[in-house]
Amino acid sequence: MVAQETPPILSPAEWEVMKVLWDHGQLAARDVFARLPQGHGWAYKTVKTLLSRLVAKGALAYDQVGNSYLYRPAVTRQKMTRAEVRSVFRRLISEASSPVLAQFIEEADLTAAEIRQLKRQLDEKRDRPAR
């Protein structure tokens, strides 16, 4: 097995950009800018800076097309989410993780189907506790 790469650490602003790329697959800078949720109020140049930093961090890759780049994720969303959730757990928890999890459930916006699935996951965890 290849060495386990530690995914890069992303700032909140960088996460916003990554989400657009994960949702759309491959975009030029201008299109990332256009697809960001309004309300950020970022200048186009700000988005360009974030894209460059993400490339530098290894979170994005790009293909050159003419004189411009098509950016695409270089790490999967799942991998990044996993790493971030781990990091949050380490940060917030000193003993039991259950209260933090409860808080998470409280915050979440869930459909009945999702609730079923999460309960199933808890059952599996109960039946197979160690990882």
Next chain:
Amino acid sequence: MVAQETPPILSPAEWEVMKVLWDHGQLAARDVFARLPQGHGWAYKTVKTLLSRLVAKGALAYDQVGNSYLYRPAVTRQKMTRAEVRSVFRRLISEASSPVLAQFIEEADLTAAEIRQLKRQLDEKRDRPAR
């Protein structure tokens, strides 16, 4: 209802210090230092800086005893955890929250009793979906 105070934003290092104070209630700087998990390798002065910054942010208060301070939390752990979890949700989620939650459950270290309780919480959420 009184104006909803936004709890201060804490850095990861500041969280570590807060956890010690939440667990012990009230401590002098030196005792906070002593009770931090080893492995940080922080100098005592570093801890002092973090304590001062936390006071400046309003996350800690202190009572003067002799020429030194007894620090104590000025915000509840629950409030801070709630705010942080919300912020993480906003950061990681673009559409469905369920995958992030699933990741959280995956990471968590849970007892059978905790699992029961979380399932109960999910049931309640199903039966009373809107907040």
Next chain:
DNA sequence: GACAAACGACTACATATGTAGTCTAATGCC
């Protein structure tokens, strides 16, 4: 083929954060 528009590279700068160090005043020990 000249010129405006657009692109990426590089630079800028304030604030936050990690990680301490110095300085001055109070305190406790002998």
Next chain:
DNA sequence: GGCATTAGACTACATATGTAGTCGTTTGTC
């Protein structure tokens, strides 16, 4: 009562982050 210790206040400094701006080059337009 003098001196080492300890405390808090203030200062320091490198890196990360938010938020752009400038510059030189390429390219599309007429």
